[in-house]
Amino acid sequence: MKKITLRKNEHQYVTKRLSAWIDGTLSERERGRVQAHLQSCEACRQELESLLWVKRLLRQTPTVPVPRSFVLRPADLERSSAGARWQPPVAIRWATAVVSLLFVIVLLGDLLSAPLMTGRLKMAAPVEQEATMRQANAHESEFVATTGEVTQEVERVQETVVIEKEVVVTVAVEKATPTAAQKVMPFSPDAEATPTVALRMMIPLTDTGATVEATVPADEQPVSLMAVEATPSEENLSPTPEADSQQAVAGPTRGEPLPEETPIPQTVESPPLPARLPWRIAELGLGAALIILIVLWFVMRKRI
Amino acid sequence: MLDETELIAAAQRGDLKAFNQLVLNYQTTIYNIAYRILGDGDMAADATQEAFISAYRAIGQYRGESFKGWLMRIVTNACYDQLRAKKRRPSAPLEAVLYGDPEESRLQGERIQRPEEYVDQQELGELIRRGLQTLPPDQRAVLVLSDIQEMKYDEIAHVLGIPPGTVKSRLNRARSKLRDFMQAHAELLPARYRLEAKGGGGAAGLADLLIEWMGVWQLGGW
Numbered sequence: 001m002k003k004i005t006l007r008k009n010e011h012q013y014v015t016k017r018l019s020a021w022i023d024g025t026l027s028e029r030e031r032g033r034v035q036a037h038l039q040s041c042e043a044c045r046q047e048l049e050s051l052l053w054v055k056r057l058l059r060q061t062p063t064v065p066v067p068r069s070f071v072l073r074p075a076d077l078e079r080s081s082a083g084a085r086w087q088p089p090v091a092i093r094w095a096t097a098v099v100s101l102l103f104v105i106v107l108l109g110d111l112l113s114a115p116l117m118t119g120r121l122k123m124a125a126p127v128e129q130e131a132t133m134r135q136a137n138a139h140e141s142e143f144v145a146t147t148g149e150v151t152q153e154v155e156r157v158q159e160t161v162v163i164e165k166e167v168v169v170t171v172a173v174e175k176a177t178p179t180a181a182q183k184v185m186p187f188s189p190d191a192e193a194t195p196t197v198a199l200r201m202m203i204p205l206t207d208t209g210a211t212v213e214a215t216v217p218a219d220e221q222p223v224s225l226m227a228v229e230a231t232p233s234e235e236n237l238s239p240t241p242e243a244d245s246q247q248a249v250a251g252p253t254r255g256e257p258l259p260e261e262t263p264i265p266q267t268v269e270s271p272p273l274p275a276r277l278p279w280r281i282a283e284l285g286l287g288a289a290l291i292i293l294i295v296l297w298f299v300m301r302k303r304i
Numbered sequence: 305m306l307d308e309t310e311l312i313a314a315a316q317r318g319d320l321k322a323f324n325q326l327v328l329n330y331q332t333t334i335y336n337i338a339y340r341i342l343g344d345g346d347m348a349a350d351a352t353q354e355a356f357i358s359a360y361r362a363i364g365q366y367r368g369e370s371f372k373g374w375l376m377r378i379v380t381n382a383c384y385d386q387l388r389a390k391k392r393r394p395s396a397p398l399e400a401v402l403y404g405d406p407e408e409s410r411l412q413g414e415r416i417q418r419p420e421e422y423v424d425q426q427e428l429g430e431l432i433r434r435g436l437q438t439l440p441p442d443q444r445a446v447l448v449l450s451d452i453q454e455m456k457y458d459e460i461a462h463v464l465g466i467p468p469g470t471v472k473s474r475l476n477r478a479r480s481k482l483r484d485f486m487q488a489h490a491e492l493l494p495a496r497y498r499l500e501a502k503g504g505g506g507a508a509g510l511a512d513l514l515i516e517w518m519g520v521w522q523l524g525g526w
Contacts (some may be wrong), residue, residue: 019476023450025457053499054483058451060497063332063504064339070331070352071324072360 010037011044018048022055088297096293103286110279308371315363323360330372331356333453334379340448342382343437351386355379370459377463380445387441422492431492435485443478450475 016035020026021034037043306314306322308329334355338348346493355378366374436444441467442464449460450471461468490498 016473016476019479023457023475025472032339046500050483050487050499051479054479054486055451057428057486057497058432058482059454060425060428061340061432061452062425064329064336064345064429066335066352067345068347069328070335070349070356071327072356074320076353076357077320077360289436 011041014041014044015047018044018051022052058155088300092293092296092300096297099289100295101289103283104287106279106282107230109277110283113279242287261291307365312366312371314361315360316366320360321365326371327356330375333372337376337448337453338383340433340436341380341441341444342386342451343433347386351379351382354385355382358382370461373455373459373463376449376453378448378457378467380464383445384441410455422497427492427494430484431486431489435482435489438485439478439481443474443481444458446471446474447478447482451479 010033014034017026017030017034021031026034037050305327308326311322311326313438315326331352335348338351338355339345342348342351351358355375358378358381359375362378436447439447445464446460449455449463450457455463457471460471464471486493487499
């Protein structure tokens with residue numbers, strides 16, 4: 001136990017405890033310390049005396065007789081008084097109102113700001129391989145045939161992807177009878193040409209859409225475009241649902257085989273969860289706060 | 305005559321007569337708490353009425369704790385409601401006409417009061433009433449329950465729904481504030497109530513006070 005204590009602190013220590021000392025609610029240790037200080041401090045003794053005096057006065061406060069009888073008549077009970085119904089403290093009521101409002105705002109904000117990812121890609125018509133052939137179907141695609149090569153263009157019709165600046169376009173090009181010698185050239189010049197029937201390419205997204213080109217070596221075999229799928233570039237980091245059975249793609253320009261039955265993707269998926277995280281956190285937080293407040297209402301009601 | 309537990313049980317079954325017997329038993333205490341917190345007879349009457357109506361409506365939720373404490377909680381809430389809702393000027397306190405029996409005056413007990421004593425006491429009461437009004441409501445409530453109703457800290461804590469530590473600090477502040485008020489208006493206080501040094505003052509005077517208060521405390525050798 002400290003023997004030497006600062007006078008000022010001791011003063012404060014004792015002054016705070018004088019009322020409790022009067023009421024006999026101090027611990028043994030506190031009482032000892034207070035009494036020791038009182039022995040030597042006239043100011044605190046006077047303080048104590050005056051507090052004792054006040055308590056004594058209050059004890060003698062006269063009892064006021066009731067001005068009338070307060071027995072209840074049925075009429076009193078019918079008169080519905082707002083004060084009779086228990087209400088939680090004002091702070092709790094306000095807090096509940098504010099939290100509810102914020103919660104609704106966050107929910108609406110989340111719903112309205114979710115981008116609509118309905119980019120639609122058209123299926124290109126099969127390409128006839130001809131040295132000088134020019135276009136078969138103006139709506140869907142344009143075929144430019146140059147000597148020794150068929151270049152096919154697929155144009156994205158509609159795009160509302162706002163988040164990603166690049167998309168991965170998977171182009172499946174099937175040759176009627178692919179052989180090892182027949183390779184599909186990917187768009188990117190430094191990418192490896194593989195004897196696969198599909199390519200995945202990272203295509204930059206412009207205001208008018210994305211254009212992908214696939215160069216298919218000219219030969220006798222007809223080339224048909226099986227499926228086109230455009231997904232935001234982030235998606236490319238993890239396997240798409242259609243590509244589950246395959247190995248993950250290491251780089252965007254490496255081609256990989258598509259499963260035999262590739263569905264025609266019509267829509268582009270919305271951004272993955274990480275982008276929506278702030279909304280989720282806000283909703284969870286406010287929801288939890290609301291639940292806590294409601295629980296508080298019930299608990300406080302019960303305690304009456 | 306049914307005892308309190310039976311009256312409460314009957315009231316919980318909807319027996320208004322039984323409840324009214326409880327009202328008669330407690331109305332003076334409840335009214336006085338309201339009066340001391342609100343400082344105004346009319347407001348106190350309203351708060352008391354509201355408190356008993358609330359109590360009757362809520363008696364189904366009463367769970368066997370101290371019934372007096374339970375009523376006190378209801379009336380202090382009713383007082384806070386009054387303070388929030390209305391800002392009336394306090395009426396002249398001595399308008400209250402005496403209806404009740406002298407026996408209802410708990411503090412006087414069986415002693416027959418001399419007229420001067422009675423007048424002195426009324427003056428004290430008025431000064432206390434004014435002094436209490438200078439306190440913030442939460443300090444006032446604690447002081448009334450502690451020093452007028454003589455409740456213990458933990459009872460007060462339960463009635464007001466606050467921690468005992470808060471009771472302690474509010475009480476300390478309330479007493480200091482009222483003490484300052486009383487000392488500032490000492491000339492209005494009847495002589496018998498004034499603070500004067502007992503004996504030689506100092507430690508000896510304090511010892512006398514303590515003996516008077518505590519009775520059993522051992523003071524030797526402190």
